Amino acid sequence: MAMRRVPFFLTYVFLWIPILVVVGMSFNAGDSPFNWGGFSFRWYGELAADEEIRQGLVNTLIVATGSTALSTVLGTLLAVGLARHTRSKLLDAVATLPVILPDIVLAIGLLAFYALVQLTLGLYSVLLAHAVFGTAAVAAVVRTRLATTDPSLEEASRDLGANGFTTFWRITLPSLAPGVVAGALLAFTLSVDEFVIAFFTAGPQSPTLPIVIYSMVRFGVTPEINALATVLLAVTFTAILAAQRLTRLAGSR
Amino acid sequence: MTLLSxxxxxxxxxxxxxxxxxxxxxxxxxxFALLGPSGCGKTTLLRILAGFETLDEGTVTLAGDDLTKVPAHRRPINLMFQSYALFPHLSVAANIAYGLQREGLPKGVIKQRVDEVLERVGLAHAAKRRPQQLSGGQRQRVALARAIVKRPRLLLLDEPLSALDRKVRAEMQLWLKQLQHEVGITFVVVTHDQEEAMSMADRIAVLNHGAVEQIADPVTLYGSPATHFVADFIGANNFFSGTAVDDGLSTEVFGFLPARGGVTGPALLAVRPEQVSLTGDLLTGRVLDVSFYGGLSRVAVLVAGHDTPVLVHQHGAPRVAAGDAVKLGWAAEDAVVVRA
Structure with missing residues (x-):
């Protein structure tokens, strides 16, 4: 019995060792990111005092919040539209494609597009770029939720005297709510740690956190980076757990 | 007085x-019941009445007013959905109040009417529950309460009993009929289940391939089916083919068979198993199989020259055994001739 579980445990270790090392080393008191010098919160303190990182974090939060808001609205409308106005499987698949498309493809495409319309790059260009795959992500999640809702709910609402708007606001949206929230959380987490697209579309004065980290690492890894990675990990983890919990609640209905 | 035309x-x-x-x-x-097999058009007709489907030709009027130009949410008609379509994010009371809120009624009136209808359907104790926490029978009561609380001129019920198990079905059947009597709303039930239609409806329209085969009360429908389809679809029947003549049917194999007439040309004689006696003199055969159902025995009789066994129902325990030679007969008024 025990022997059979070995591959399972090994895979788990393989998955988590790098992450555990980063978390462990973030509490390192020494200057080297590789040699243990005793336990300390020192690097978390330095992290909090780092102006560049704080600016990057603020930028990232602006981008993530803005793009999540935009993609939640657009993605929900897209999902409802797909369910109502088309039977095409192709259109359905293409709508959610930007989530699984290689980032670099989307990045190059967006950069070319911005150049074409002569948009100067700034924080908003990243926000719009993130809203592209965010919308697709929200649409994908809401679409799944829609597939499990009874289509006669909307008809029942109309039958009981509600017009189209009231039906959407009071019946369609609330019955999709778990999917919408889960989609929004997904869009948020995707945006927070997104690097490639942000790197291509951010203006030089407004780097997001992943870009800041990248430029720091180029001059050598400090334990400060480990502390930052641990914080990011905690944030992402919370969001993903919340999203999973909500989708599961949605599924059990 | 005609309500719906x-x-x-x-x-x-x-x-x-x-x-x-x-x-x-x-x-x-x-x-009223719209009865027919799946694909007969009964659901399309129901959806036209509710306002979810348009028609190509013809008119539908409710108390003399053209209904086709009124959008679904303004019609004085409510539909009880086959899936019940209860709003999962709302409590039982809120589900029922939903339609009244759309009418813009004052809160006090809404609460009073919701309480009243909950009392009537026997779910006053479940007002705060969510639909997912109710049993199938309870959900149906909520769906019904939600529809009748609007006091519609016409209530449409789409396969109202199909989602319930056998025991609850019989209960609900009786209850629906009583409720209709109490509230005095016109009910139109759509169903493929002839038993459901026969036991509840005052009148039944039998639909087949998008056309009405016959409209009649259950007893007439059973006793005097107008077409082959109706005779076959409702209850069990024995059929003999031949040519219609006065007072019966002329067949090649069995000669003259008596029945009520009314048609001419190639025809079918239909006679119910419970109308066939084993002491007649019309046909001779041999008992193929006997099955006992408590109050009823079903006897299958093989008649030479007839390709399917003739079914005979007898009250109580069987008085014949497989292999017995029997003579079959029926009274002319108990059989009917329909067009082939």
Missing amino acids: INGVRRKFGDVTALDGVSLDIAEGEF
């Missing part, structure tokens, strides 16, 4: 004709 309604979906010139009148306070 359907006249020459046609509806095509691509090449498929769902309704092929349906006309029928439903009276105020009536319990």
Whole structure:
């Protein structure tokens, strides 16, 4: 019995060792990111005092919040539209494609597009770029939720005297709510740690956190980076757990 | 008094004709059933009445007013959905209040009417629960309460009993009928289950291939089916084919068979298993099989020259055994001749 579980445990270790090392080393008191010098919160303190990182974090939060808001609205409308106005499987698949498309493809495409319309790059260009795959992500999640809702709910609402708007606001949206929230959380987490697209579309004065980290690492890894990675990990983890919990609640209905 | 009048309604979906010139009148306070197999057009007709489907041709009027131009949410008609379509994010009370809120009624009135209807359907204790926490029978009561609380002129019920298990079904059947009597709303039930229609409805329209086969009360429908389809679809029947003659049917194999007539040309004689006696003198045969059902025995009799066994129902325990030679007969008024 025990022997059979070995591959399972090994895979788990393989998955988590790098992450555990980063978390462990973030509490390192020494200057080297590789040699243990005793336990300390020192690097978390330095992290909090780092102006560049704080600016990057603020930028990232602006981008993530803005793009999540935009993609939640657009993605929900897209999902409802797909369910109502088309039977095409192709259109359905293409709508959610930007989530699984290689980032670099989307990045190059967006950069070319911005150049074409002569948009100067700034924080908003990243926000719009993130809203592209965010919308697709929200649409994908809401679409799944829609597939499990009874289509006669909307008809029942109309039958009981509600017009189209009231039906959407009071019946369609609330019955999709778990999917919408889960989609929004997904869009948020995707945006927070997104690097490639942000790197291509951010203006030089407004780097997001992943870009800041990248430029720091180029001059050598400090334990400060480990502390930052641990914080990011905690944030992402919370969001993903919340999203999973909500989708599961949605599924059990 | 006629409440709902359907006249020459046609509806095509691509090449498929769902309704092929349906006309029928439903009276105020009536319990009416639209009965037919799946694909007969009954659901399309129901959706036209509710306002979720359009018609190509014909008219539908409710108390003299053209219904086809009124959008679904303004019709004084409510539908109880087959899936019940209860709003999962709202409590039982809120589900029922939803339709009243849309009418803009004051809160006090809404609460009073919701409480009243909850009391009537026996779910006052479940007002705060969510639909997911209720049993199938309870959900149906909520769906019904939600529809009747609006006090519609017409209540449509889409396969109201199909989602319930056998025991609850019988209960609900009786209850629905009583409720209709109490609230005095005109009910139109759509169903494929002939037992459901027969036991509840005052009148039944039998639909087949988008057309009305017969409209009659259950007893007439059973005793005097107008067409082969109706005779076959409702209850069990034995059929003999031949040519219609005065007072019966002339057949090649069995000669003259007595029945009530009314048609000419190639025809079928239909006689119910419970009308066939084992002491007659019309046909001779041999008992193939006997099955005992408690109050009833079903006897299958093989008659030479007839390709299916003739079914005979006897009250109580069987008085014949497999292999017995028997003579079959029936009274002329118990059999009916329909067009082939």
